[in-house]
Each structure stands twice: as structure tokens, then as C-alpha cells.
Amino acid sequence: MSREDREKKFRAEIRELQLMAENLVNFGQQIGADEVEVTVATGQEFSVNIRQQEIEDLTEANFRLLSFRVIKDKRTASANSSDLSPETIKNLMKAAIQRATIANPDGYSGLPSSLEPHVDPASLKLYDPEILAIDPRSKINLALETEKIALSDHRISNSHGANFATSVAAIILANSNGFSDYYEVTSFNLGVGLQAGETDERVEDGWFSSRRFFRELDPPEIIARKAVERTVRLLKPKKIKTQTVPVIFEPPMTAWLLGFLFTCVAGTSIYQKASFLVDKLGEKIAGTNVTVLDDGLIPGKLGSRPFDSEGVPTRRTPVIESGVLKNYLCNTYAARKLNLSSTGNADGSGVSPNNFYLVPGQLSLAEIVSSLRKGLILTKTIGHGLNPVTGDISRGAFGLWVEGGEVAYPVSEITIAGNLGEILANIESIGNDLGYETAVCGPSIKVAELTVAGE
């Protein structure tokens, strides 16, 4: 099939599914629901894994999922199905309305009452038509090429493999308040995982690039070199004594920390009192150098979308502004519970971040490192150990030990322990290296002190 034909077929399918969603909304109302909201996701996935220059596996698929919720007398029921046959869907709708009558009434439930100005999906540049034109051979070659370059470095002893994956999807939403719209998104991911060193002292890391547009993806050379560099720098680690020192977070680690912050500012955590930031709106919770935004409207970025899962348009929401907690991120339900407004972060019955990031500063990572007399550059954490109720953090960690402003040696078998509230109040420097590799992201930062446990 030509690219034009595939494009046409995809549009026809979207129109058909949008009609199906609208019909189901009407059907639900006809058989007794006060409010109905129907979402349909449809798309295609491709993924190839290469290991030691051979294809290990290749997956291609079409997927479809329909989900809906109904509200009757302020009582809610929801359902979803990957079987989209009219009979199954109608039966699920009937059963859901029946189930709603068993739940308790909840005055905060229901769809968003008024819909705000529409964001034009095209203005967000989330869909790359190029996706239909790349043939499987080129996709396989990208992964082969990335691993090949990485393996050509003699310090690399084994490979976890390289992966190239693409997806194209359409998100269709219709509800009983007259909303009916859709948007299309594409994504491209290329990455490689590596090992260096001999069996009993091997280290591992990797790198990746993730973009909405094919042409914006980092080329194999850049990804492979960065993966090699990140892996070999961990070779021959030393143990360190338990101590409290300044810690530099590289961008992926800042992103990890911000992911935890998102959980703590999510309106759903706040009304459940499951966050240390409950009742802190308007208070200073971080240094004046800290500004964190949630922005769904940055063209081409992974966390952008024209509207959230309830049809509320996304926006740019200051979360922390110069250290002051400005907003919790809410869906309609959490917003009503907290007497606030939705921020366009709804995701099913919960919330999810749009582009949630720490605003970058002026310094390069090299400048931040050179300012560190003695301390740790945190490169990776593993395990669990995040407690939103207290803000406590405790994780296994890997890093590079810094002495006199220079990297001295890698360290392993350490753990870091601290508290998110204390970390936010003690960010001494903020880097200029914000990369948007993930929806939640941030530049390098230096934190005044954390407990690093070793021997």
C-alpha cells in the first residue's frame, strides 16, 4: 500500500471510530445515563530488537481500546474493552449503568461542566506523516547501526541490544456535553544498552533518544557514543565510606526526582492526603531559584496534547514559581474535591504530567562539577523507596565520586537517603542542559547535601 493509501485508510478508520464513540454516548444516554464519556485509542506499533548484530525479535501490531464512564444520579461506573464489536460494547454499557446504581452517590463526580477554548491539534505538531513512509528494513538498520558503533569500542564487553520502536495512534474522545474531537500522535525511539568489564565486575548503562518527529531523533552515532561513555565511566568502581555530601543530579536523575515531585503535587494525592505537600499552596517549599512548570502546549514535545482524557484543554501551569507552590495538578474530580480548577492533567481516573519540567539555569554541567570540592555525581538509581506521604527518598545508587572539581572514580553499592522537601530547599545550582527526552524532565542540579551510605 502506498503512503497516501495508508494515510487515507487511517483517516477513514478514525472517522469510523469517532462515529462509534458518538453513537455509544447517545446509546448510554438513551438507556438512562445522565452523563457519558467515551474514549477510543487506535494505532500501530513496531519494535525491533537487535543483539550482537542479529535481529532478536521484531513485533508489529494493530491495537484498539475503547473505554468509557457513565454517571447516573452522581454515581459512577467505568469499563473498557479491546473487543469493539457492537454487541459487546452495548452489553458493557448496559452493565455499567446497572453497576452505577450500586455505587454510592458522590457530589464531586461527573464530567467537566464547561469546556474551554479549543486547542488546535495541528498547532502542537504531534504527528509526523513520515511514519508511514519508513520501510521496515530502514528501521532494522537504524538499530543495527547503533549497536554496531557501540560494539566497535573495545571497552564494551557485551550488549543488552539496541531497539528501534515507533508508534502511531489516534485518541478519540466524545462526551454527552457535546465534545467530540481527536488527535494523532507519533513517536520514535532508538536506544542501546551495554555492558563493560569482565563477568564478576561488569557494569551496565545505555542511552536512547525519543521524539515525536523522525527527523528530530538523534542519529545512531550520538546515541551509541553516549551509551558507551555512560557505561565505561562506571568501570572499576570503589566503595566509599558513609557520609553526607553535596550531590549533583544529571538530567535523567533530575527527571526521576521530578517524577516523584509530580506524584506529590498531583491533585489526586492531595485530596487523599497522600502527599507531604498537602495544605502548602502559596507557601515557599523550594529555593527562589526553583521554577517548575507543567506545559501541555509546547509544539512537538512528548508531553504535549491538545486536551486531556476528559476533553479539558491543556495549558501552561506554574507548579512551583520562584520557590512558591502555586498549583496542584488536577483532573476535574480532584479539582472539585480541592475547590480548584482542572489543569488539563486528567488521565483516566487519575492524573498524568504533560511536559513537567524544571526551568533551566545558566551553568553547564562541567561548570557545576568544577564547583564541587568533594561529593557525588548521581548517575543512576535502582529500586523503590519513594514515600510521597513524607517526601522521604531512599534508593540504591550509582555515581561518580568528585574531588577538587574533577571526577576521581566511579562508586557503586551505595544508597542515597534524603527528603524531597529538603532537596527542593537546597538546590544550589541549576544547569542549562534541559533536553526534553521524556515528558518529565529537567537539567542537571546540585543539591547541598544528601546522606550517601557505603561501607
Place this chain on the structure above:
Amino acid sequence: MISYSNPFPLSLSDLEKIIEVALSQGGDFADVFQEYRRYQAVVMEDDIIKETSESIVQGLGIRVINGEKTGYAYTNEISLDKVKQAALTAAAIAALPSPVTVKPLVAQKVTTDFYPLKVSPDSVPLDQKINLVREAYLACQGFDSKIIRVKAALGDVMQWVAIANSEGLYIAEARPMIRLSCVAIATTAGRREVGFAGAGGRVGYDYFTEVKTPKSVGQEAAEEALTLLEAVDAPAGEMPVVLAAGHSGVLVHEAVGHLLEADFIRKKTSVFWDKLGQKVGSSQVRIIDDPTLPSMRGSYNFDDEGTGPKPTLLIDQGVVKGWLQDRLSAKLMGLPLTGHGRRQDFTSFPLPRMANTYVDRGEYSPEEIIRSVKKGIYAERFEGGQVEDSGKFTFTISTGRLIEDGRLTAPIKQATLIGMNIEILHNITMVGSDLSFSPQIGTCSKEGQEVPVGDGCPTLKIAKMTVGGQL
């Protein structure tokens, strides 16, 4: 044994045609995994039954193996035409036609029953499920006035699977699963802590009257939150660690189990790849993975490739004895199948995975073990852990106590343990006689695929381990 009408629309002769298409471009082996799953859930929060939900998952995955290569395609649309198209997509992995004969399918009977339940999840009306959630919620809320918020949730699943392959196998079964969980938030003088408890497994609703009541789940969550209100910072640095029986099975799962999965061995990425027959730990250590333990989350009558599972000895007297195998790895390594080829759902192809992993019982009493420690920590419950192929692993204690002069004293706050697996295995100096299994709520993640697992262990003493607490 649960008997159900077959929810799958494709006939055996349809499946044979599909497998023929899948192997039409060559390849050594093909299989079709059909899945139909119904899920129901109830959530209680803010003193009300907030929402009920239901989901239906239907789909089919086709795999073609050609040497070391796997081609995979899946679809939710189960018509013969759509599925044949998916079979052709998967077939593209094999470039050269080779004469593989597709054997006619013979339906096999499932002869074991590892889910001996009385009341199947889909036979219970929703209002009875709601009552169970309410019971857990109220028991938690009423436990102490310091409990300020509760959330209780119940989810049950019936998963029907049917597997057909090019060697003529056809086998199908229905797998039940129930999970009840409760979260409690307790507060006192500006301090707030969260407690969690859960229960369930491959059980029926008779479980809640005969094995564990919802009330006890609610109370356990409340107790954990209240204990944490009194908790002191864990010490930081190297010290002896005693692992409580049951919950601590997660350590075995993370530190050892993953790296004995045959794909990591075959690819030589695991620290154990060249250590079969070698001593990697203390002589007291014996580790087994057993998918045939009745009612446990990790159990099944056949794995997701249709293989009957076997209890698999992994480590005996500290010596590596075997690996967990799926078809692909077993074939490439020339070793027998163990029945550990598992997948999250029809969208994923099988990988070698753990089922129910445990450390076998030893000879020490738990009291003896605690008494032997002058200063250290006692780890009771865990949030989970993670391992690297290099053997470095970590896991997080959610509740535990200090051990001072051979006695359990103050509760400690969340802390993380980290170590190298082989070092830890050597440092296991005492193994208790009190084997038990952790609550049946565990899920294991590997390469993005989540599967239910069980794990267990007796009380264990690790002579020294790095604890990440506060200075």
C-alpha cells in the same frame, strides 16, 4: 477444576491454517496465544464506594521462531482474515522458505488443578464484592483514631488462555486471580505515615472466609501506618541484617532469581552465566522455583507456551543447579524445558520468568537468629527491589526494627539495602526453620512485561549488608 465454555471464536482447523500461514516463509516453530480476560474492580474511598469498573481484554498473538530470531504480531480483531494477516507479519522474520511440517492439532486435557477454589470470581455478584471492600475499609478506619484516611480496593480477574503450536499442541484453561488491598494514612503531631496491606492469589471468594478475612487486611494496613508513626531513622552503613520470614522472599527474587533466568544466561549478561555447578553461596542456601504450589499468584497448570511446569531446583547447598527455561532458550541451550515461559498478555511474546521462588527452610529458630545479632536491623516488610545483570541489587524496607543486644527494639523508617548478590549469598550465615510466603500481591516486571509472582523464605541472617539510612 474450573470448567468454562470456550470463549475463543477460532476452531482448531482455523488455528491450523493460521499456523501454516505463520510458517509459510520458513522458520522452526510457530505458536498462537489466544487470550480473553474479564476484570472487575471496586474502589472505596472517602467512606463511599466511589467507582466500579469492568474490563474485557481480547486478543491473539502469533509467534514465529527462526533460529534465534522471533517474529511477533498481535491483534485485537479476531477474524480469520485479520489473524492470517498478522500471521504473515510474524512470518516475515523468516526469509527463506524451509520445509517445516505443521502437525495437526490435538487438544490436550489439563490434568492438574493448582487453583482448587470453591467460589469462582465471576460467579459472585457485585454487591457481595462491595461488602468485602467495605469490611476491610471499616476495620482499617475503626482501628485507631489516628487513622485519617483509608482506601480499599478489590480486583478480580478470570483469564482464559488457549495455546496452539506447530508441534500439534492445543491446550486451554481458565486462570482466576483476586487481589484485595488497603492503604491507611495515620497522623499524629504533624507527622503523617502510610501503611499498606494486601491479600489474594489464584483463589476463589471462599478465600475470604476460610483463609484471610478482609477485616484482617484492613487492620494490618492500619497497624503498619501506626507503627511507622513511632519509627526512628534507620542507621546507615554496613551491618548485620536479619530478614523476617515471608516478605523477605523478594530479596531472593531480586538478588538471585532474575539472574538464573535462562535468557540472561544464554546471552552471557548474567553474573551467573558461567557458574553452573559452582558454589556461589553459603552451604545453607537452597533455592527453588515452583509454579505448582496451589493457589499462589505464580502458579499455573501450563505455562504461556503450553508446557507443564516443574518445581525447579536453582541453588542447592550454595551451588548453582539450574536455570528457568522457556522454549527458545531451552532449545538454543540444548536443555530440557522447565515450564517457565510466561507472558504478560497476548501483546507480548514469552520470556523465561519466575513463578513462586523461595529459600528452603534451615535449622535455626527465628529467636536464635535474632539473639545472635548485637547491633543490626530486622527487615519485616518490603516495597520491592531491582537487580542489574551484574548482580548489584537493591531493595527497600518499608517496615523493620532495630536489633540491639539480640532483641528487637524501635521500629525504623523506610531504608534501602544494597549489595552484590554473590557476596550476600555467601554472607547468609543462618537460615531459619520457619519458611513462609509473602502476601499474594506481588508483580514482577521484566522488559516491560508484568506477571504475577509469589515468593517466600524463612528467617535469614545476612552477616553484613549496606543499609542506606540517615547519618
